[in-house]
Amino acid sequence: ACTSPSDTADTSSDSSSGSSDIASKEPDVNGDGKVVVGVLSPGDLNDNGYYESFVAKAEAFTKSKGWTLIKVGSINPADALNQARNLCRQKVDLVALGAAELKDAIPASAEDVCKGTAWYVPSSAEIKQTPQISISRDFINESLLAAGYANGLLMKDKGYTKAGYITGPELDFSVQAAKAFKAGIKEVVPNATLATTYTGDFNDSAKAKEAATAQINQGAKVVYPYLGGATDAVAALATPQNGLLMSTPGTDRCGEPGNKFAVSVIFDPGEYFNAALSDFADGKLKMGVSRDWHLGKDSVPTVKLCNGTADQNAKLKQFIEDIGSGKVVPDTEVSKLGG
Amino acid sequence: MQVTLITIVAVAIAVGLSMILVSATGGSPIDAAKALYTGSVADVAAWSETLKAAAPLLLVALGACISNRAGVFNIGQEGQLLLGAAAGAYVALHLALPGPIVVLLSLLAGAAAGGIWSGASAVMNYTRGVNIVVSTLLMSFIAIQVVSFSVSVPWLLQAPRASADSIASPESAQLPEAVRLMGFGQYPNLEIGGGLVIALILTIVLAVLLGRSRWGFRLNMLGLNPMAARHAGVRASYLGGSALFLSGAFAGLAGAVILSGSVFRLQPALSNNFGWDGLLVALIARSRPIAAIPVALLFGALRSGSSFLASTGVPNYLVDVVQSLLVLAFVVPPVLARVRSRGRAEATTPPSEPVPAATTEPEKVTA
Amino acid sequence: MGTEEITTILSSTLRLTAPLAFAACGEYLAERAGTQNISVEGMMLGGAFGSVAVASATGSATTGLLAGAIVGLVVGWLHGNLSHRVQINTFVVGLVLNALVLGLTSFLIAISQFDAHQTAQLSIPGLRDVPILGSFFEQRWPMYTLLLIVPLTWWLVERSRWGLNLRAVADNPQAADVTGLKVNKLRRQALLYCGVLSGLGGAYLATAEVGTFNANMTAGRGFIVIAAVIFGAWRLKGTLIGCLVFGFADALRLALPALGFQLNSQLLVAAPYLMALLAMMLFASKSREPRALGKPFVRGIT
Amino acid sequence: MTDGQTDSARDLEAPALELRGVTKCFGPVVACDAVDLAVRSGEIHGLLGENGAGKSTLMKVLLGLVQRDEGTIMRSGKQVEVPTPQAAVELGLGMVHQHFSLIESLTVWENVSLGEPGRVKRDEIADQIKDVGTRYGLPISPTARVGDLSAGERQRVEIIKCLRRDPEVLILDEPTSVLTMNESQELFEVLRDVVTRENRAVILISHKLAEIMAATDQVTVLRKGSVAFRCATPETSPRELAKQMVGREVSLHSEGAALGLISEDTTPEEVQAAAAEAPVKADPEARTPALALTDVVVKGDDGRVLLDNFGLTVAPGEILALYGVEGNGQATLGDLLSGLLEPTSGTVAINGAAVPMTKIGALHKAGVGVVPEDRHRSGVVLDMSVLDNLVMTDLGRVSGRFLLRRREARKLATRLIEQFNISTPSIDTPLRNLSGGNQQRVVLARELSTDPSVLVAAQPTHGLDVGAIEDMYERLRAAAGRGVAVLLITTELEEVMALASRVAVISSGRVTGVLDIHEATAERLGLLVGGEAA
Numbered sequence A: 001a002c003t004s005p006s007d008t009a010d011t012s013s014d015s016s017s018g019s020s021d022i023a024s025k026e027p028d029v030n031g032d033g034k035v036v037v038g039v040l041s042p043g044d045l046n047d048n049g050y051y052e053s054f055v056a057k058a059e060a061f062t063k064s065k066g067w068t069l070i071k072v073g074s075i076n077p078a079d080a081l082n083q084a085r086n087l088c089r090q091k092v093d094l095v096a097l098g099a100a101e102l103k104d105a106i107p108a109s110a111e112d113v114c115k116g117t118a119w120y121v122p123s124s125a126e127i128k129q130t131p132q133i134s135i136s137r138d139f140i141n142e143s144l145l146a147a148g149y150a151n152g153l154l155m156k157d158k159g160y161t162k163a164g165y166i167t168g169p170e171l172d173f174s175v176q177a178a179k180a181f182k183a184g185i186k187e188v189v190p191n192a193t194l195a196t197t198y199t200g201d202f203n204d205s206a207k208a209k210e211a212a213t214a215q216i217n218q219g220a221k222v223v224y225p226y227l228g229g230a231t232d233a234v235a236a237l238a239t240p241q242n243g244l245l246m247s248t249p250g251t252d253r254c255g256e257p258g259n260k261f262a263v264s265v266i267f268d269p270g271e272y273f274n275a276a277l278s279d280f281a282d283g284k285l286k287m288g289v290s291r292d293w294h295l296g297k298d299s300v301p302t303v304k305l306c307n308g309t310a311d312q313n314a315k316l317k318q319f320i321e322d323i324g325s326g327k328v329v330p331d332t333e334v335s336k337l338g339g
Numbered sequence B: 001m002q003v004t005l006i007t008i009v010a011v012a013i014a015v016g017l018s019m020i021l022v023s024a025t026g027g028s029p030i031d032a033a034k035a036l037y038t039g040s041v042a043d044v045a046a047w048s049e050t051l052k053a054a055a056p057l058l059l060v061a062l063g064a065c066i067s068n069r070a071g072v073f074n075i076g077q078e079g080q081l082l083l084g085a086a087a088g089a090y091v092a093l094h095l096a097l098p099g100p101i102v103v104l105l106s107l108l109a110g111a112a113a114g115g116i117w118s119g120a121s122a123v124m125n126y127t128r129g130v131n132i133v134v135s136t137l138l139m140s141f142i143a144i145q146v147v148s149f150s151v152s153v154p155w156l157l158q159a160p161r162a163s164a165d166s167i168a169s170p171e172s173a174q175l176p177e178a179v180r181l182m183g184f185g186q187y188p189n190l191e192i193g194g195g196l197v198i199a200l201i202l203t204i205v206l207a208v209l210l211g212r213s214r215w216g217f218r219l220n221m222l223g224l225n226p227m228a229a230r231h232a233g234v235r236a237s238y239l240g241g242s243a244l245f246l247s248g249a250f251a252g253l254a255g256a257v258i259l260s261g262s263v264f265r266l267q268p269a270l271s272n273n274f275g276w277d278g279l280l281v282a283l284i285a286r287s288r289p290i291a292a293i294p295v296a297l298l299f300g301a302l303r304s305g306s307s308f309l310a311s312t313g314v315p316n317y318l319v320d321v322v323q324s325l326l327v328l329a330f331v332v333p334p335v336l337a338r339v340r341s342r343g344r345a346e347a348t349t350p351p352s353e354p355v356p357a358a359t360t361e362p363e364k365v366t367a
Numbered sequence C: 001m002g003t004e005e006i007t008t009i010l011s012s013t014l015r016l017t018a019p020l021a022f023a024a025c026g027e028y029l030a031e032r033a034g035t036q037n038i039s040v041e042g043m044m045l046g047g048a049f050g051s052v053a054v055a056s057a058t059g060s061a062t063t064g065l066l067a068g069a070i071v072g073l074v075v076g077w078l079h080g081n082l083s084h085r086v087q088i089n090t091f092v093v094g095l096v097l098n099a100l101v102l103g104l105t106s107f108l109i110a111i112s113q114f115d116a117h118q119t120a121q122l123s124i125p126g127l128r129d130v131p132i133l134g135s136f137f138e139q140r141w142p143m144y145t146l147l148l149i150v151p152l153t154w155w156l157v158e159r160s161r162w163g164l165n166l167r168a169v170a171d172n173p174q175a176a177d178v179t180g181l182k183v184n185k186l187r188r189q190a191l192l193y194c195g196v197l198s199g200l201g202g203a204y205l206a207t208a209e210v211g212t213f214n215a216n217m218t219a220g221r222g223f224i225v226i227a228a229v230i231f232g233a234w235r236l237k238g239t240l241i242g243c244l245v246f247g248f249a250d251a252l253r254l255a256l257p258a259l260g261f262q263l264n265s266q267l268l269v270a271a272p273y274l275m276a277l278l279a280m281m282l283f284a285s286k287s288r289e290p291r292a293l294g295k296p297f298v299r300g301i302t
Numbered sequence D: 001m002t003d004g005q006t007d008s009a010r011d012l013e014a015p016a017l018e019l020r021g022v023t024k025c026f027g028p029v030v031a032c033d034a035v036d037l038a039v040r041s042g043e044i045h046g047l048l049g050e051n052g053a054g055k056s057t058l059m060k061v062l063l064g065l066v067q068r069d070e071g072t073i074m075r076s077g078k079q080v081e082v083p084t085p086q087a088a089v090e091l092g093l094g095m096v097h098q099h100f101s102l103i104e105s106l107t108v109w110e111n112v113s114l115g116e117p118g119r120v121k122r123d124e125i126a127d128q129i130k131d132v133g134t135r136y137g138l139p140i141s142p143t144a145r146v147g148d149l150s151a152g153e154r155q156r157v158e159i160i161k162c163l164r165r166d167p168e169v170l171i172l173d174e175p176t177s178v179l180t181m182n183e184s185q186e187l188f189e190v191l192r193d194v195v196t197r198e199n200r201a202v203i204l205i206s207h208k209l210a211e212i213m214a215a216t217d218q219v220t221v222l223r224k225g226s227v228a229f230r231c232a233t234p235e236t237s238p239r240e241l242a243k244q245m246v247g248r249e250v251s252l253h254s255e256g257a258a259l260g261l262i263s264e265d266t267t268p269e270e271v272q273a274a275a276a277e278a279p280v281k282a283d284p285e286a287r288t289p290a291l292a293l294t295d296v297v298v299k300g301d302d303g304r305v306l307l308d309n310f311g312l313t314v315a316p317g318e319i320l321a322l323y324g325v326e327g328n329g330q331a332t333l334g335d336l337l338s339g340l341l342e343p344t345s346g347t348v349a350i351n352g353a354a355v356p357m358t359k360i361g362a363l364h365k366a367g368v369g370v371v372p373e374d375r376h377r378s379g380v381v382l383d384m385s386v387l388d389n390l391v392m393t394d395l396g397r398v399s400g401r402f403l404l405r406r407r408e409a410r411k412l413a414t415r416l417i418e419q420f421n422i423s424t425p426s427i428d429t430p431l432r433n434l435s436g437g438n439q440q441r442v443v444l445a446r447e448l449s450t451d452p453s454v455l456v457a458a459q460p461t462h463g464l465d466v467g468a469i470e471d472m473y474e475r476l477r478a479a480a481g482r483g484v485a486v487l488l489i490t491t492e493l494e495e496v497m498a499l500a501s502r503v504a505v506i507s508s509g510r511v512t513g514v515l516d517i518h519e520a521t522a523e524r525l526g527l528l529v530g531g532e533a534a
């Protein structure tokens, strides 16, 4: 999916010409004497996962700087523009969108109300660069391919061939993620099969659990709960006795008590935002540019085996490096193996 | 007069409760109250948002007035609205005609789609006796899936991908400027959307029709005594069915108005509780179109105020709580007053916990 | 499909049906009293939250279950008082209460941290090994309370004095009033029962099936329950069959991918609703609808 | 103490029930105005009054259903409060209501035990029902569903329900208005039994003077909420009572029939003489019948045949009475002609033209006016105003293509209210707030005002007071005089005799015979009613 690393590399260079002069005044862009960061998130800010990590990192950072943080969660995409305007009316210096779903808020950055605010927009889809926003891009295929690969390594050692993937609604990005995950597993275990269940709801724990139970009953030993609020309910099915292997959707949870997860798939949006915030603090966050995050090149995203053997760890590391170096091209792999 | 007084007290209680909740989370109640005010009516920008929210609420409410009066209770507006938006989007995105014509057709398509969706419930009811409340509700769950489906397949409404292997979002492309519903003014000046104008005109038309026309009279009759209505020549399946159709059509129109007036693209979450809230507006207005105007405005103000409140960092959910409490505060007093005045005039309502005769008053011997 | 697959679907059906069945018993009784309360959703959600919160605080899932029932009771009490004492339109009350409970529980879960507690599994040795039907005998223990609650509900409605009064009030409140029944009080009581059982249904979902709470975890199950009652034409048997239909449809769609079938997911999600509509078209009978269902009672000239 | 008492021995004993100065207002309406009433054990006390005189309200005060504004209630000499119906039961008061208070979806025994405390003991209650039934001669199956019962049977259930609780004071609000003559007769025997054998007190509300004369010991007349007259029954006459009720002299010839005045002390010849006065001079064979039903079959939802090859013709200007015992298809026929039912087969023709029965409203369009038996069910919309109810079946008169012309509607309604003496606080009052009799007048006014060619009047005088009955009869005759074909569906023989020129008898859903009024003797009709062709 997404743009390949080669063609995004120059986005930042050529669009910087159109960038505004906001950077010079950062972080108090509007000059009212205090720094206020506003975060808009389409998801539940307490989902214990993807969306929560975004604000958690921002919270820690703003606290350390003595700034104010305004966080607004569970925003309906249809209401994004209005919410962004409202934030601007609160005199924030930086408007940060938690995910690309809220892209319809971006036109506000060009409006008078939002004059003199910096904008941070994460994107795994393609969002048009404008002079008023700074884009941060990551590539879901890379992460999920590596996640599949890591799970594949574990499956191969234990002789498993069946895996399951559970997510909410059947959206393009979850479909893509499933394909990449499958491709990753097949890199290691070519005859593996992946059952993909769409429960229709990221947060319906009971249904997610039933879906997982059905997969497990059919012999799946690897389950990827690619979910929101329902993740933990599914993860709770893994016990030391049944040897189920679970992966995390986005954050590092290897260290948690109980050892529920076997693989941490880390594409923590908070990490990317953190980087942008420190740029912002230093007055270096430029509008009109985009920054890309690649597996194997940057510290995030990455994939971690929680209890991997040295051999498994080494193989995973090599695979990630190969992606980073372009030796393995995720998009090609996915279309080859993920179908 | 008395109602106003109770309302003030009730609102004060609701506000008080909300404030306690706000301060429990470390927020400042005063700031929260200010935010509610600032976001809803403090300036023209705020009014713009209030009016923008009020228009679809009013439209949904108008439809609900029609069906409620006919005694067919439609609670599936949420789905009808969404389908209306979908149909509107399809027309707006696929029709190559001059802008205003496309806008008009897209609004009509929205109304038609919403109407067909609720009309299906009418058909199920009058041919097979399926309960309308339940079928409209179930149909609305189905509508959500239909729309989700339509925005996830490229041949229907999904926005085209930028490149072959990029990820497509579950939404339609944006409507081009030319096919958006025009209004007066532009944010941050006072913005009066075309949707609001349509809604107000329809309110007046409907108020006249319901109050003064043969159709309105027969609708009332059907709702109050279907047997007598039948005797008077009212065909329930036809009049009730068309009332249900119309209520869906109004919801669908509301969807199309949201689409081409403020969101500009179809998203499965576009309905955003407008259907439910619109129904609530009609119920509070006791199915009277003119009364629905202030109620819709109130709800619009609550919406815009709440979304501003959310943008001050008060957790979103708390905002829902505040909104529900305020709705109760506005609903309870008039009903309470009505019940009490009825109690006084007729004195037929017994004390709520009546005690047997022997214990209330010792029996006196008056031989 | 082999026995393995059938067992998977069957036991999944049971687990998905149970929360609906609890609430359906309550809603069934409430509708037999002529009340129509879409706040079942709120009762269930509140019950789910209450059970998890209290289970975490006391360390006992059973206490949690009770607490869930109590939260449901409170919502039922509120609904009863607002719509059968103050006489606010029952749908207004339902809509507002649902929003209130959803907001409040989502808010509270956001500011608190709960430990997971789950009620114990009760499996009956010997019976649980029976092929296919064995899944009936390997469930969380609260599910077995349905074996009491269902007959109790039936007895209450069909045999008890209270139930007789409720049925009278549902059919002809004016006449019931003249006979000396306190119409609105009876309806409030019915809503309390509905609240307890719906709360229990939510609590079952949270503490027996899932073990944790997450925002909006009931996800519309309350509406399904109402559909089940109407689907069952206001008879307990039919209502429970309705719950089973919904449970089965969900179980099937969640299991199919694991069994190797790929179908359009939107179609699968919509399937239970479509099935319910279809079934109602085939079997619906309006003749059993309580005649004053959902109509407020105000004393007037009789 | 109370005037009109002659027996000094009875004066000593406190009345079983006594009301002093009871007043009840509904807003501006004074329903009861300082009413004094004393009822003793062992007597049947008749309560009379025009529609809206306040009889039902007074009884509701007694039953704890309405709270009085002023006055005291004494039970056996002790002052009591009746805040709730339960309290009334505890005080030994039982009532059979004017409008049925039975729950149709429940069985007889369930209805009978409704409102009592304690466990539900089906078999015990069923036995008691059978007991009470045999004791008073009111047989009924305890397990029957009330919805399936005829009006007479329901009345029986009401009375059993009341008697089973062993009330010392029994109140009956117009119990006979839905009963056949024989049924009424049986009822009065039961009541007499109750007072003489068991020394209970009975209050009997009725509009039928003959009943009052025959069945009661004392009588009180209410007029406009206050007591106008009270007397021991033997010391008064129907004429006196009628005068006291209405406040003026009432013509007692033909109206007397419906009031039961004639049947009491007149011979059949006199009845026929009274009937002959009916201004009905139509030759049924001469012209196309205004209403013709041919081979009409109607089946119920459960497949039961409700009307069976039903055939009937009514000529213009004729009053045809359809006589029979309640529950033989009259209600179905009423529904059919009101357009509420579609026949399974057969035709209905108006003025020779068959009406497309599947088309809703077609009958009405063709010129059929209906005064239905149960006005609340299909005759009126209780929550709409008097004005709306007066114009609702024929909106064309008061509207343009789309919009109503409110002013014209008001004019029309005002005229009708005046013409038909409808007593209402205002033209915009919800119909719900009118007394039963006035509601009935609204229906008649509306149906006659559309100039129908056929008027179907089902039990049109149920619940009407003397003045209203007089009025109703005059209007039915006048309608016939104008050439309207009147189909009178009734269970009261006197009404048949007073109004009709021909009488058709219905039994088990078919017409068992049509007689000219002069050939109609009680015996012949009795045979026909029993289902045998005469």
Ligand SMILES: Nc1ncnc2c1ncn2[C@@H]1O[C@H](COP(=O)(O)OP(=O)(O)OP(=O)(O)O)[C@@H](O)[C@H]1O
Binding pocket: C158, C159, D107, D120, D121, D122, D123
């Ligand atoms: N022993 C009893 N005690 C109390 N009530 C009873 C008893 N037996 C029956 N009933 C009541 O009598 C009614 C009819 O009873 P019956 O056993 O015939 O019901 P049914 O025909 O099986 O019920 P359904 O029509 O609901 O299928 C029931 O609705 C119930 O209220």
Ligand SMILES: Nc1ncnc2c1ncn2[C@@H]1O[C@H](COP(=O)(O)OP(=O)(O)OP(=O)(O)O)[C@@H](O)[C@H]1O
Binding pocket: B346, B348, C300, C301, D026, D029, D030, D031, D049, D050, D051, D052, D053, D054, D055, D056, D057, D058, D098, D433, D434, D435, D436, D437, D438, D463
């Ligand atoms: N709840 C009420 N609200 C307003 N007015 C009422 C109410 N109940 C009765 N009335 C009025 O009080 C008066 C007396 O009514 P009531 O029913 O006692 O008459 P009635 O003597 O029983 O007449 P009928 O013979 O027609 O039954 C009527 O004018 C009626 O309209």
Ligand SMILES: [Mg+2]
Binding pocket: A028, A029, A030, A031, A032, A033, A034, A035, A036, A091, A092, A093
């Ligand atoms: Mg600043």
Ligand SMILES: [Mg+2]
Binding pocket: D055, D056, D057, D098, D173, D436
């Ligand atoms: Mg009366």
